[in-house]
Amino acid sequence: MSQILLESVNVGQPVALDAGRPDKRTGICKRALEGAVRVHRLGADGDAVVDTRHHGGPGQALYLYSLEDYAFWSARGVATGSGMFGENLTVSGIESADLCIGDRLVVGEVVLEVTSSRIPCATFAKRMGDPGFVKKFRDAGRPGAYLRVIAEGHIAAGQAIELKPFAGDRISLGEHFALTFTAMKTPLSREMITRLLALPLAERDRADNLERLAAL
Structure with a gap:
C-alpha cells in the first residue's frame, strides 16, 4: 500500500442550497x-452539523474521502475537489471502500477510528446538482468513511497517516455499504447482524442493526 497522506482539512458553515428555501x-x-x-470528539473546529438527526455525533464526528475515489468521479465528468462531497478529511493513498470498520488512522497526535460507510441522501444530490446522484453514488461503491475521534488534537494538510488495521473481524466499508442497501430490501441474516454488532459501529448504525435483530 502506498503512503497515506492528509491532503486537506475541510469545514463548512450552514448554507441554503435552494434559494427558494433559505430556511x-x-x-x-x-x-x-x-x-x-x-x-x-464531535468533529473539527469551525465545522457545522445542521441535521443532527441524521449526521454528526461521536460515531460520525468526521467524514473522509480520498483522491483515488475522486479520480473515479472525475473520469466520469463529475465535479471534484477538496470538500466537494462534504468530507472533513481529503486523503490520498487509499480507496475508501478498502478501509474496514475498526481500522484506526493515526495523524500525529490524533487517532481516528473507522465506524461506518456513508449512505447518500437528497441533500448530497442537491449539492451535486444531480437528482440521480444518490443512485450513482450507490452504484459506484465508493462510500467514504465516517470516523470516531479516539484521541483529540490538531491536524494539518501534508501530514502522513498511519493505518492500523482492526485486529478483529474485518468487514470493509465496501461490503458494509452494499449490506446497508441490501438490508433495505432483504433482511440480513442473524449471523451477519451479529458480526456487525461486534464491531465499533457508529451509534446510528448500531441502532439500525439492533432494530434488524429484534425484527427477526
Whole structure:
C-alpha cells in the first residue's frame, strides 16, 4: 500500500442550497483550511452539523474521502475537489471502500477510528446538482468513511497517516455499504447482524442493526 497522506482539512458553515428555501440549510459545503485544525470528539473546529438527526455525533464526528475515489468521479465528468462531497478529511493513498470498520488512522497526535460507510441522501444530490446522484453514488461503491475521534488534537494538510488495521473481524466499508442497501430490501441474516454488532459501529448504525435483530 502506498503512503497515506492528509491532503486537506475541510469545514463548512450552514448554507441554503435552494434559494427558494433559505430556511433549509446544510453544512455539506466545505472549504479547505490552511494550518493546524483542532479535532475533538464531535468533529473539527469551525465545522457545522445542521441535521443532527441524521449526521454528526461521536460515531460520525468526521467524514473522509480520498483522491483515488475522486479520480473515479472525475473520469466520469463529475465535479471534484477538496470538500466537494462534504468530507472533513481529503486523503490520498487509499480507496475508501478498502478501509474496514475498526481500522484506526493515526495523524500525529490524533487517532481516528473507522465506524461506518456513508449512505447518500437528497441533500448530497442537491449539492451535486444531480437528482440521480444518490443512485450513482450507490452504484459506484465508493462510500467514504465516517470516523470516531479516539484521541483529540490538531491536524494539518501534508501530514502522513498511519493505518492500523482492526485486529478483529474485518468487514470493509465496501461490503458494509452494499449490506446497508441490501438490508433495505432483504433482511440480513442473524449471523451477519451479529458480526456487525461486534464491531465499533457508529451509534446510528448500531441502532439500525439492533432494530434488524429484534425484527427477526
